[in-house]
Structures are given as structure tokens and as C-alpha cells.
Amino acid sequence: MNIIVLWLLVTPLFFALGWIAGRIDMKTVIRQAKQLPKRLYDGIDALIDNRSGIAAENIRDIITQEPQLTELHLSLGKLYRNRGENDIAIKSHTKLLNSQFLLSTDAKDKVRLELAKDYQQAGLVDRAEGLLLKLIDSELYSHKAQEQLLNIYQQDKNWKDAIVTAKKLASSDYSFHTEVAQFNCELAQETLIKSDHVLATEYIHKALEINRKCVRANILLGELYYNQEDYAQALSTWQSIEKQNFLYIPMVIEKIFESYIKLNRLKEGLTLLRGYITLYPQLNLCDVMYQKLINYESPTDILEYLRITMKNHPNAKAASKIIDIHLNNMNHNLSTDTKPDAEIIKNILRNYNDKLARFRCGRCNFKAQTFFWQCPACYEWESISPISYE
Numbered sequence: 001m002n003i004i005v006l007w008l009l010v011t012p013l014f015f016a017l018g019w020i021a022g023r024i025d026m027k028t029v030i031r032q033a034k035q036l037p038k039r040l041y042d043g044i045d046a047l048i049d050n051r052s053g054i055a056a057e058n059i060r061d062i063i064t065q066e067p068q069l070t071e072l073h074l075s076l077g078k079l080y081r082n083r084g085e086n087d088i089a090i091k092s093h094t095k096l097l098n099s100q101f102l103l104s105t106d107a108k109d110k111v112r113l114e115l116a117k118d119y120q121q122a123g124l125v126d127r128a129e130g131l132l133l134k135l136i137d138s139e140l141y142s143h144k145a146q147e148q149l150l151n152i153y154q155q156d157k158n159w160k161d162a163i164v165t166a167k168k169l170a171s172s173d174y175s176f177h178t179e180v181a182q183f184n185c186e187l188a189q190e191t192l193i194k195s196d197h198v199l200a201t202e203y204i205h206k207a208l209e210i211n212r213k214c215v216r217a218n219i220l221l222g223e224l225y226y227n228q229e230d231y232a233q234a235l236s237t238w239q240s241i242e243k244q245n246f247l248y249i250p251m252v253i254e255k256i257f258e259s260y261i262k263l264n265r266l267k268e269g270l271t272l273l274r275g276y277i278t279l280y281p282q283l284n285l286c287d288v289m290y291q292k293l294i295n296y297e298s299p300t301d302i303l304e305y306l307r308i309t310m311k312n313h314p315n316a317k318a319a320s321k322i323i324d325i326h327l328n329n330m331n332h333n334l335s336t337d338t339k340p341d342a343e344i345i346k347n348i349l350r351n352y353n354d355k356l357a358r359f360r361c362g363r364c365n366f367k368a369q370t371f372f373w374q375c376p377a378c379y380e381w382e383s384i385s386p387i388s389y390e
């Protein structure tokens, strides 16, 4: 009888204790649930205000308390990387990769991809490459891994692996023809330095096979012929650039003219040069016009060409040359007072022109005084216009 009474007393007590324990857990959960958004919002707010350090602290605190929030943990690593804190990003992503909460292979691959970016940014390219190569067979992240590998191979000037990877990435959406042709041109250029003309020719032809509009390949091929004293082939190769993209004519015009001289066909060279100046005044060919035509044409004719250029493409360089013609033209009646002034203005224009950034990337607006086939800022190929924009 006593035992039954005891059970009758104890059983509700157990229920009561369970209920209290449940209440305590629920309170914790509710408290955490209330705190989590608050700290998360604080973090987002800090990010909006460009206080990424505060944002990182907030997110790190949340993750310490809620390690199961793996996506947030992944973002924290990215945030560290964006802040340039590569070591902390690597540690954060490595910790996440070893986390018991990261269960699926896809989730792990996603972290590996970010970790590879951390390594790359930290300059640990070999580690990044090793990690990315393991992701090639990943169901979800193979494409992104190969894109990143292509990026690494270009940075390393590993053009052969870059070609293989770009070909794998090629699709109906994006062919990678421009890039693969440029990689072949890079190989051709490296091979030309080693005087291996046969191999260089192979790379150039590969570039043209994959992209018949590849001007750089024809520039290199023309140089190869010219160095072998095959001036006729060099000439026809460089002249074909006009059909590929006439904007690149300024890059070969001097060489074309030199080839005509070597072939004792000066008259044809002059006719072609005059033709280009008249047909493409926007190309601002005044340098070559001045250096080459000055020996064969009258100052009045050259002045006329410069005026055509100025009309279509007003620029300091052509203006300084117009003044120069007036100064050096013996028949011209510049007064003794006027000449020193003209000289000063000419020099100011010339110096101004020398300081100008002549080339601009159409993609990221990067400006430079020298021409690049690949933009050093955004790494896009053939995004910098070959004609001076100033």
C-alpha cells in the first residue's frame, strides 16, 4: 500500500521535473532565436556601413554559438578573404571543412572551392591547384573549379594547361576561341624568343585555326617572315590584318612600309600609306606619317594629311606636328616674334601627349601608356583598343 502511495507521489514529480526541464530548454531556444537575428542584423548593418571588421566579429560570435550554421560559416571565410585576411580565411574554411555539421560531399566541395580561392589569394597557388584538381569530378562544382584553374594557369603563364582547360570549358554559350588563340600566341612568342621558328609557326597556325580573326597571330607571323628576310610574305601577312580588324593597322604600319622599302617598292608603300591615312583618319597615323612621308612628300601635303587627322580625331600629338611643320617650313612667313611662341606651344603639346594614358580597357576602363593584349586589371583578352583614345 505504501509503495503505491509512493508511486502516486513520485510519478507526478517526474512529470513536473520533465516539464520544468523542457521549459528551461525552450527558454534557451527562444532566447537564442531572438538573439540570432539581432546579431545577424547587426552584422549586415555593419557590412552596409563598410565596417566589415565589426560584421566579421558579429558573424564569428554567432557561429561559435551555432556551429551548425555552415552556410554562414562559409560566408564568414569569404568575408575574411575580401578583407585581405587570407590566413584567417584559410583557418576558418579549413575548420568548416572538418566540421561534424558538414555532412554531404557537395557541401564539402563548396567549401573546398572557397578554400582554393583563399589559397590562390594568399599566393599558395600549388595548394589551390591541388584542391581544384580534386574538384574536377565534382558533380556541382567541376565547372567553377575549372574556371578557377584557368585563372591560375593564366596567372602562372602556364599556357599549355590553360589551352586544355579552356577547351574543356568551351560550350555553345562561350567558345573561348579568343582566349585559346591568344594562349597559342603567347606560346608562339615564347618559342620565337628561343628562335624555334618551326614550333612558333605551328602555334601561330593553331591560333589562326581556332580564331581566324586573331590579329596577333598575323602580327607574329609577319615578324617571323620579316626576320627570315621573306619580305613579300611578311608584307602580305601584315596587310591581311586590314581585313581582320583595321583598328590594328597602327601596330603594323611601320613594318609594312619597311617591307616595301626592302622590296624596292617604295612607290607602292607610299600609295598604301596615303590610302590608309585617307581611309582611316581615326587611326591617328601621324607618327608614321611624319617619320616616313616627310622624306617623300611636300610639307604642304603632309600638312593636309595632319589636318584630315585633326578633323576626325583632334589630338595633341597631331597639333604639335602641325606647328612643327610651320616652324620648319622655310617658305612659311612665321615672324621672328611668333616662332619662339610656336616652339613653346609645340613642346607643351608634345609633353602633354607623352604623359597621356593612350590605351583604355573597354571592359574595366583601365588606362595605360602601353598596349596590352590582356588587360592587367580585369584579365580580359583583347579588351584594350589598339588605337589611342586621346
Ligand SMILES: [Zn+2]
Pocket (backbone or CB within 6 Å): 361, 362, 363, 364, 365, 366, 375, 376, 377, 378, 379, 380, 383
Ligand atoms: Zn580591363
